[in-house]
Amino acid sequence: MSVDDTVLGLWDALSQRDWDAVKTFLADDCIYIDMPVGPTLAARGPDDIVKRLKVGLEALAKYENHPGLLVGNGSDVMFEHSESWAWTTGETAELPFVSVHRVVDGKVTLWKDYWDFNAILGSAPASWMDDFAGADVSWVFDATDHI
Incomplete structure (x- = not known):
């Protein structure tokens, strides 16, 4: 599988919220x-990555990734895309993203998402941040010395 196919396959699985496929x-x-x-x-x-992704995405009524520009440099890929989020309470958000991936031997070894946190805060229901207080945080890893 090519580096591009790996990244696009990951995002397709995430768009479907197929957690087993994401892994x-x-x-x-x-x-x-x-x-x-x-x-x-x-x-x-x-x-742990799937646990982390579920914190933000699992409770949404709808989640969809919209592919955009994919630029590669060997094992490193930048993917400009957007996501549609819809909550069960009716609020919606369209979020632009740039994701940076490193792919080695057909697997993503590093995944960094760049997006505007304030954009989601302005669109999400008031209870969205409160929901994080009770979320499973067993996934937390300090990657400061690893990136």
Whole structure:
């Protein structure tokens, strides 16, 4: 599988919220970081990365990834795309993203998402941040020294 196919396959699985399929694209030591919140709240490994992704995405009524520009440089790929989020309470958000991936031997080893945290805060229901207070945070990994 090519580097591009790996990245696009990952995003297709995520768009479907097929958590088992998402894991198949991630290396055992893959690091995932939402850059707006920084490397101290990263996740490492397929199981913990999926736990982290579920915190934000699992409760949504609808989630969809819209592919855009994919630019590669060997094992490194930048993917400009957007996501549609819809909550069960009716709020919606269209979020532009740039994701940076490193792919080695057909698996993503590093995944960094760049997006505007304030854009989601302005669109999400008031209870959205409160929901994080009770979320499973067993996935937290400090990646400061790993990126």
